[in-house]
Amino acid sequence: xxxxxxxxxxxxxxxxxxxxxxxxxxxxxxxxxxxxxxxxxxxxxxxxxxxxxxxxxxxxxxxxxxxxxxxxxxxxxxxxxxxxxxxxxxxxxxxxxxxxxxxxxxxxxxxxxxxxxxxxxxxxxxxxxxxxxxxxxxxxxxxxxxxxxxxxxxxxxxxxxxxxxxxxxxxxxxxxxxxxxxxxxxxxxxxxxxxxxxxxxxxxxxxxxxxxxxxxxxxxxxxxxxxxxx
Amino acid sequence: xxxxxxxxxxxxxxxxxxxxxxxxxxxxxxxxxxxxxxxxxxxxxxxxxxxxxxxxxxxxxxxxxxxxxxxxxxxxxxxxxxxxxxxxxxxxxxxxxxxxxxx
Numbered sequence: 001x002x003x004x005x006x007x008x009x010x011x012x013x014x015x016x017x018x019x020x021x022x023x024x025x026x027x028x029x030x031x032x033x034x035x036x037x038x039x040x041x042x043x044x045x046x047x048x049x050x051x052x053x054x055x056x057x058x059x060x061x062x063x064x065x066x067x068x069x070x071x072x073x074x075x076x077x078x079x080x081x082x083x084x085x086x087x088x089x090x091x092x093x094x095x096x097x098x099x100x101x102x103x104x105x106x107x108x109x110x111x112x113x114x115x116x117x118x119x120x121x122x123x124x125x126x127x128x129x130x131x132x133x134x135x136x137x138x139x140x141x142x143x144x145x146x147x148x149x150x151x152x153x154x155x156x157x158x159x160x161x162x163x164x165x166x167x168x169x170x171x172x173x174x175x176x177x178x179x180x181x182x183x184x185x186x187x188x189x190x191x192x193x194x195x196x197x198x199x200x201x202x203x204x205x206x207x208x209x210x211x212x213x214x215x216x217x218x219x220x221x222x223x224x225x226x227x228x229x230x
Numbered sequence: 231x232x233x234x235x236x237x238x239x240x241x242x243x244x245x246x247x248x249x250x251x252x253x254x255x256x257x258x259x260x261x262x263x264x265x266x267x268x269x270x271x272x273x274x275x276x277x278x279x280x281x282x283x284x285x286x287x288x289x290x291x292x293x294x295x296x297x298x299x300x301x302x303x304x305x306x307x308x309x310x311x312x313x314x315x316x317x318x319x320x321x322x323x324x325x326x327x328x329x330x331x332x333x
Contacts, residue, residue: 050319055329086290088238088241207290222256
């Protein structure tokens with residue numbers, strides 16, 4: 001009895017699942033439960049942002065204006081484009097196109113690296129302008145034209161900026177490693193229209209990181225944008 | 231129940247919508263809506279961000295075609311996140327020292 005069942009099974013089907021659909025469904029739910037813990041992980045920082053923004057609206061708007069909206073906007077476009085290429089990678093896996101799967105995974109990896117490159121550039125400029133809120137912080141509260149209260153408020157904003165974008169960038173680095181892993185096994189013909197759960201679940205992770213940035217961009221970069229226009 | 235394959239055309243339409251919404255949020259942020267009503271700039275920016283995130287979740291992440299169980303789990307998770315923000319702010323904003331509080 002066991003043999004007559006076993007011969008029809010896909011080699012990637014684990015014995016505790018009835019069929020491939022059930023296995024993918026279980027994997028998808030598991031991935032989503034992980035992503036929900038990630039929402040709560042980032043959620044603490046978002047909560048801190050909401051509270052301090054309400055307490056220090058002026059300092060937050062001033063500090064937000066030290067960020068470059070063009071670079072943030074460029075990175076937003078890059079990341080959404082990388083979500084498109086990741087979605088196309090999943091599509092290529094589902095339709096069994098190995099060449100395209102490898103191409104789209106590679107494009108996603110390149111776009112992720114472009115994002116991180118821009119981030120490094122932005123961080124370096126913050127260090128150069130002494131806006132990193134720890135080592136090398138330039139205490140401009142002593143400048144006669146500046147309000148000392150505003151400077152310490154701005155410092156809270158910059159701390160949150162580095163914490164939130166830093167945690168996000170760390171997720172991007174993990175995602176890049178995941179893409180290399182997927183490319184290796186795609187190249188080894190491990191994925192087929194019947195079995196490509198790692199590509200599918202890796203896609204969920206990549207899109208989640210994109211969603212975090214979709215919220216970070218307006219909250220961090222656009223907050224004081226209208227003030228710079230005066 | 232076999233896996234639902236979302237077409238490349240739908241992915242492109244969603245991508246184009248996300249690009250339009252990104253341009254829209256930058257455009258909206260260049261206006262001083264705070265003169266009309268204090269939190270209006272933030273409300274507009276967050277509304278656009280929620281629409282963008284919903285598009286990504288429903289189509290790029292295939293949740294529109296996922297099982298009911300998966301959908302319920304996601305909604306429950308987002309609900310807990312809303313509790314985190316809403317209950318904490320309800321506490322802070324009703325304290326006497328809170329900026330803008332009447333007392």
